[in-house]
Amino acid sequence: MNVRVIPGRLIETLAPEATGMDRRAFGEFIGPQGELASYALGWTTGADPHIARFSVGIGAGNPGGATFHAVVFNHEDSYAYALVDDPFEQVPQGGPDLTAAEARAHDDLPFIWWVIDRVVEQDPRAWWMRHWLTGTRSIQTPEVFATTEPVLLVSHDTDGIWQLIGTTSAATDGHIGHLHHTIDEDPTLTEVLDLEPGQQATRSAPGLPWHRESSTY
Secondary structure (H helix, E strand, O other): OOOEEEEEEEEEEEOHHHOOEEEEEEEEEEOOOOOEEEEEEEEEOOOOOOEEEEEEEEOOOOOOOEEEEEEEEEEOOEEEEEEOOOOOOOOOOOOOEOOHHHHHOOOOHHHHHHHHHHHHHHOHHHHHHHHHHHOOEEEEOHHHHOOOOOOOEEEEOOOOOEEEEOOOOOOOOOEEEEHHHHHHHOHHHHHHOOOOOOEEEEOOOOOOOOEEEEOOO
């Protein structure tokens, strides 16, 4: 199926009262028949409630054109969506903001959920958001945990555990930390968040290409 998700700009600002970072990522969607949609997703570190947000717009300037708004929340060790009344972002392809009731009555709602699923699958910023939402934990070398060394090896082990290793080889005294905190420090890690269990990625230095291979851990 020829679906294109085209990530756009990422806006990062201090959250109100500087309790965290507000992140908003934008992009465009092109479906297999040329269907167009635009989207925004976002989350705020330190926010309560612990939810992420989505806006998806379709049909700008056409009858039925609208912008749909939803929240994404942790649910049974995964995540789920719910339509909301409160608008999140304005997006280019969108029209009037729909309430949750109006969105549920819209003929194109199944298409909107399908777009969101494809974005979560393909946009690396959505992977980052998902790990923040679910609180994914990782084993980190002490130097990576202390941010004194960059991450040069990311391993997604066959048991599902993520490992982050810097210049110093992994030892037995690894620390447990949230994966998203390390991505906050180095967003280039989003490039390898699609590693399947049993895969790892290495690089010589931050900013250089990642090389993928079977995990040795």
